[in-house]
Amino acid sequence: MPTPAPRLQAFRAGILHFVDDPAQAGDAAVVAHEDGLLVLADGKVRAFGEAAELLPGLPPEVELTDYRGRLLMPGFIDCHAHYPQTDVIASPGEQLLRWLERYVFPCEARFADATVARETAGFFCDELLRNGTTSAQCFATVHPQAVDALFAAAEARGMRMTTGLVLMDRNAPAALSVDAELAHAQGEELIARWHGRGRARYAVTPRFAATSSARQLELAGRQFAAHPGVHLQSHLAENRGEVAWVAELFPAARSYLDVFDRYGLLGERAIYAHCIHIDDTDRRRLAESGSAIAFCPTSNLFLGSGLFDIDAARAQGVGVGLATDVGAGTSFSMLRTMSEAYKVGQLRGRALSPWSAFYHATLGAARALRMEDTVGSFAPGCEGDFVVLDLQATPLLARRVERARDLEERLFALMTLGDDRAVNATWVMGECRHRRGAA
The missing domain is CATH 3.20.20.140 (Metal-dependent hydrolases)
Known part of the structure; x- marks a missing residue:
């Protein structure tokens, strides 16, 4: 029997993850794409990068979910x-x-x-x-x-x-x-x-x-x-x-x-x-x-x-x-x-710093638990767990983010003013397990 083709999914959004501790590696620890694409194959990360570069290579059968205007991060x-x-x-x-x-x-x-x-x-x-x-x-x-x-x-x-x-x-x-x-x-x-x-x-x-x-x-x-x-x-x-x-x-x-x-x-x-x-x-x-x-x-x-x-x-x-x-x-x-x-x-x-805070809730936590090869980032082969964050979730958060100078300041506003209302969706191994507003 031939091996079945993997289930391919792609998610378009602003995307952020870390490859190291920002307190030690500085800006090199942060990888962010304002218009990014995350590609999963059978629930695991296959590719991650700029949408303009990855979209042309996607096969027609890919399931594409558009989260533009929101921020996607590792769960x-x-x-x-x-x-x-x-x-x-x-x-x-x-x-x-x-x-x-x-x-x-x-x-x-x-x-x-x-x-x-x-x-x-x-x-x-x-x-x-x-x-x-x-x-x-x-x-x-x-x-x-x-x-x-x-x-x-x-x-x-x-x-x-x-x-x-x-x-x-x-x-x-x-x-x-x-x-x-x-x-x-x-x-x-x-x-x-x-x-x-x-x-x-x-x-x-x-x-x-x-x-x-x-x-x-x-x-x-x-x-x-x-x-x-x-x-x-x-x-x-x-x-x-x-x-x-x-x-x-x-x-x-x-x-x-x-x-x-x-x-x-x-x-x-x-x-x-x-x-x-x-x-x-x-x-x-x-x-x-x-x-x-x-x-x-x-x-x-x-x-x-x-x-x-x-x-x-x-x-x-x-x-x-x-x-x-x-x-x-x-x-x-x-x-x-x-x-x-x-x-x-x-x-x-x-x-x-907001960089460090989000690092210690994602890759830093994975490293502490010795799980960085499976969760905490969008490195190829990692499990496809991610959270979709809405920086317009409340009037005050939206107002503050509108006046933020850069992504770092937007993240600071999010961690200071955000709560569960800012979590638009939560995906686990390529399956949506929470969607805000859904029954």
Whole structure:
């Protein structure tokens, strides 16, 4: 039988992506076409460039979608979120540890019910798509059925999803504390069932050092090492009270990061959320090991945890990706997240440029997750995930953009004034999964 011809699609719009970190490579990192064309073959990038150059070579059977007047970018990538916490977003102010006890743990206990998990996972994935996010790395709960539910919801929508069983065997409510050996066995079953299935990837997920025994951390490190391609996610040095507590629980460790290091929990595909209260020794160790940081500005501000130092991370060569951290994070929108990241930079004395903000939500996030060969840019062979942004979405945004001097200033207006209303459409592997205004 002859090989069937690939499905060819072309999308015409203003198009932007990054080939490097603008903070290091400058203008050479940015590739933009005012009238561009993105060509997909069977859902993957075949070509990307000026429309005038690519249109004449398209075969007659190509499916051409015209988005002129809008901006097309790689789909946003959320490096850290908690899907079970969707229903506690905007719960009033507490510091981290009290917030977990009052809101998060009671909410997560409900995910023993598979029906709750399935309904929440579907809503969560739809919210990501509505906000232009096509790939995410997320926490589930201690319940295997909660992991199954998120993987299944993402699979049904064609999304790239990384998640895993949350590991807690001490300092947690009884309903959420699972024996280390049992949780390890459940993780092995989930890896066999989901890791590498389509776009699903498994992440070994100790919640944070204080809620895992030494035995559980040891088993987590063993699991991370035993399965090539598996990811690891956790929290690190988010809150000063948390840091002091971890120091009491692990007195032999030099630092909070050293606790994880001692159990083999650093390495490529390991990403730690927050990393606010760490020093340069820790940052160097993160860089040396290939581990990365998820920058969560809205949750860091909401819980009063502190101001992440992205320049210090860059100086030590640590990869950084943006993250909403829903539900301590206050929005599913990566545009709102960029806006808060800019304000964090302002408070630290060095603002984040719009180039850098959009980089850390696309290629930078993909690099942090070690997925840059599949998502985050329009390099040939990458998966055809993209978001279509409407810079006329609201009267104020349209008015400001009309007066912008260049693309950089238009992007700054978009990340400052934009939200889900600016997401005209979200495409995943060449399939439209969200269209603003559609039922």
